[in-house]
Amino acid sequence: MSNQDLELVSVTKRYGATVAVDAINYCFKSDSYTCLLGPSGCGKSSTLRMIAGHESVSDGSIVLDGRDVSHLPPAQRGTAMMFQNYALFPHLSVLDNVAFSLKMKGVDTAKRHAEAREMLELVDLTDLAARLPDQLSGGQQQRVALARALITRPQVLLLDEPLSALDPFLRIRMRGELRKLQKELGISFIHVTHGQDEALALADDIIVMNNAVIEQAGPARDVFNAPQTQFVAQFMGGHNVLALPDGHFAIRTDAVSISAPTDGAVEGNVTAIEYQGTHVSLSAMITDNQEILALIPDSTFFANPHTPGDRIGLHWDSKDQHKLTA
Structure with a gap:
């Protein structure tokens, strides 16, 4: 100092x-x-x-x-x-x-x-x-x-x-x-x-x-x-907080992509779609009643749009999966 x-x-x-x-x-x-x-x-x-x-x-x-x-x-x-x-x-x-x-x-x-x-x-x-x-x-x-x-x-x-x-x-x-x-x-x-x-x-x-x-x-x-706790990840916004088998993780919403259900994807049901101009915010429910949010560029979404109720696959890179300490 x-x-x-x-x-x-x-x-x-x-x-x-x-x-x-x-x-x-x-x-x-x-x-x-x-x-x-x-x-x-x-x-x-x-x-x-x-x-x-x-x-x-x-x-x-x-x-x-x-x-x-x-x-x-x-x-x-x-x-x-x-x-x-x-x-x-x-x-x-x-x-x-x-x-x-x-x-x-x-x-x-x-x-x-x-x-x-x-x-x-x-x-x-x-x-x-x-x-x-x-x-x-x-x-x-x-x-x-x-x-x-x-x-x-x-x-x-x-x-x-x-x-x-x-x-x-x-x-x-x-x-x-x-x-x-x-x-x-x-x-x-x-x-x-x-x-x-x-x-x-x-x-x-x-x-x-x-x-x-x-x-x-x-x-x-x-x-x-790099939020350290669940509170910081949720308060700062822009992150999903998910309970996975090896702990709690923060995953940025813009790091999540979607596809048809495939092997290797986390499967979920679309619950809400919100158009936000440059992006579309898509919410989906996955296992254990956990909600996940994906922020998708509008051109990507509208090239293959989804509606609530659709079954989809969700993907993210393991490097974007940030472990929380509390």
């Missing part, structure tokens, strides 16, 4: 008898984009809020740049938080919203406005500096919130479901902007989301949380392609 890194050391959060985060350990790299991913109630938002200083740590330490920041107030940690609802001041201009934290520190007007304009240039909002928040679109408000968080020059930017309020088209555009900004700034972004697509699109590293612990963490491609 380099001094710039952020490390969680046996970090625990208890609310009365409920353990929300259970002694987790992780080292965030200083120049990486990391997504904390998991279902509601898994502990990801509590973890982010403890890093920010908005929740106290019940046990363990949060270490940034070689110092334990666990008991410091948010403004003294070297982190900045961007909230889900943006929390902009409705009566302040865009410029004064961005400059607000510097005003609280006693920075004079000319200096704080100069820094705020620098941040607005970074997020491409220079022309809107005089507007009020309710005169902005959702995407513009988000960029103001981003500029306001970045003006404190944090070592780590914390983002709590920042894209959830945006429409799907804008969400995709903002993903690109966040990723570009993180690379330009070269600081650590830690982003909480429950969206697998969002995490895969943004993250260098993904941490999957479940029931207050880290279920799996690592490079985004590794977590998707």
Whole structure:
């Protein structure tokens, strides 16, 4: 670990008898984009809020740049938080919203406005500096919130479901902007989301949380392609989880092909067909009432279409059969 890194050391959060985060350990790299991913109630938002200083740590330490920041107030940690609802001041201009934290520190007007304009240039909002928040679109408000968080020059930017309020088209555009900004700034972004697509699109590293612990963490491609547990395989999507004679396995849905029933194929009955544009999703029931999903290119499927009730053969390469540890 380099001094710039952020490390969680046996970090625990208890609310009365409920353990929300259970002694987790992780080292965030200083120049990486990391997504904390998991279902509601898994502990990801509590973890982010403890890093920010908005929740106290019940046990363990949060270490940034070689110092334990666990008991410091948010403004003294070297982190900045961007909230889900943006929390902009409705009566302040865009410029004064961005400059607000510097005003609280006693920075004079000319200096704080100069820094705020620098941040607005970074997020491409220079022309809107005089507007009020309710005169902005959702995407513009988000960029103001981003500029306001970045003006404190944090070592780590914390983002709590920042894209959830945006429409799907804008969400995709903002993903690109966040990723570009993180690379330009070269600081650590830690982003909480429950969206697998969002995490895969943004993250260098993904941490999957479940029931207050880290279920799996690592490079985004590794977590998707090589899930270690049944939970991760199913939560990340794109995988079948099958109980076979020698254990549980994850098999990517796009690695499954279909044919007429033949020797060597796993036989099943088609239960559902769903056209998805470039692909057709075909569900089939195989032995032991297990369902398997095949994602088939639309041209392949329509060259030899099937309907529910058809008996088919299902094939996959043994190299695409990934053994799960739990």
